[in-house]
Amino acid sequence: MTQTGEPDVAELMAQLAASAAEIAALKAEKEALSRRVVKLEEELALARLHRFAPRSEKHIDRIFNEAEEAAGDRDDGHVVDLPDTGLPVFDGAAGKKRGRRPLPEDLPRERVEYDLPDDQKACPCCDSQMHRMGEAVTEQLHIEVKAKVLQNVRFKYACRHCDRTGINTPVVIAPMPPQPLPGSIATASTLAFALVHKYVDGTPLYRVAQTFERAGVPISRGALAHWVIGSSERHLHRIYDALRLRLQSQPLIHGDETTVQVLKEKDKEATSTSYMWAYRSGENSEEPIVLLDYQPGRGQIHPQTFLGKYRGILMTDGYIAWRTLDGATHIGCMAHSRRRFVEALKTRKNGGGPPEQALRFFEQLYRIEKQAKDKTPDAGETKADCIRRFRHQHSLPVLNALKSWLDNIAPKVVPDTKLGDAVSYTLNQWDYLTRYISDGRMPIDNNILERDIRVFATGRKSWLFSDTADGARASAVIYSLMLTCRACGVDPLTWLRHVLTELPQRDEAAKIDDLLPFNYATTTAAQ
16 A cells, blocks of 8 residues: 555656656757757868868878877778779879069060160270170060040031032031940940959959049049940840850850849848859850859749750759759769868868768869870760760779768768768769769869859959949849950950940941850951
């Protein structure tokens, strides 16, 4: 019989169950907090590296030392040997030669002669008169930045007979060629100078105004903004639209996006984020094209609208908006996967471990790509078929080994860590990442477009934001043309001078194919 005031067995069991549940909840909370601590420590380590250390993602093979093994940081069981596919030994490219480069031969030369005074032309040994035996020539680079005013003088003509006998005297004035911005003081050369300063050199407009000020010409920042938007809306958009049509017919397009801030955007806060969507033709394209498209958001409608019913190969990262283009053949960027393992390696105190092993796989894949590009096709074989054959022989075994290794370690890594993120991303994107071995035209990564976007990102650090949406759209057009010139090996200043002189003289229906940068480069080379 249970004594009064003492809990019975049922109550004790209930209390025990409650305590067990509380202990389990505390354990789960502790594990969650532990994972949270690990994640925050990794983010702190990366933040410190990004602030104080070089941002390079280059990776040098490292051998695990005894200290790392003793610390248990090697993670034995995760280190595997790469498959031997008979890949030839690859000698890295020789480093760049150091020293001063000679000045370009095509620059004009001006002789500046220095002679001895007559009283110093006597021999210091015998005091006889010396003769000139030769000359010593050194070269220096001399640059002058000068502004001048063009006085456009238009002759007027009148009829003396009508002046004497008529009621009205007609006056005829010689016409001027159409100007890029009617009523503006800027010539095509001046506009090109300002545009190149901002969109090639990454100089904000207020500092471009300071450059004009130093040349003795005060130009306001507002006037410069008018020049930028006017050049784009009146003329340069025609080149941009023509390039967009050419891009949509390319067999391969790279796609990516980056952020931009616009202060005065309709229905958006000044601190909100807008986007520059970037598109590029393939590295081996005969018509190199790089285009930026300003949009206020990151939705799938933007690439769908820009590319239309594109049916070619589309190289992008894993962002789902790109994959909504149903007609395209989608491939993934191996560099995005590799980058995640680089970050995972940076968070480890002693290095090594699974991130190091993963990077060895990636290094082998990229070593194969370098050799594939230099491979000479067999008789009757295209370059693309040659690359595909080489990849199947060497890359496919490495990819199969990487997949087996990832499947093996996936259950063992903590999901909410940099390593867990790298492993899960790679496995989730595996079909897209490995599709490149099926077609020699497909690249292994999106690095060529990321290098182009870096020019925009570098300039963004200087000018920080666009004031209006019109300014952002104008920037997208002009950046696109400057990056396309760079891809074609065309001097942007010379090209802009030519285009801004020619376009005002051609009506909207006139052909402008000869002004496209890759055609301009061919024409210039032929001359």
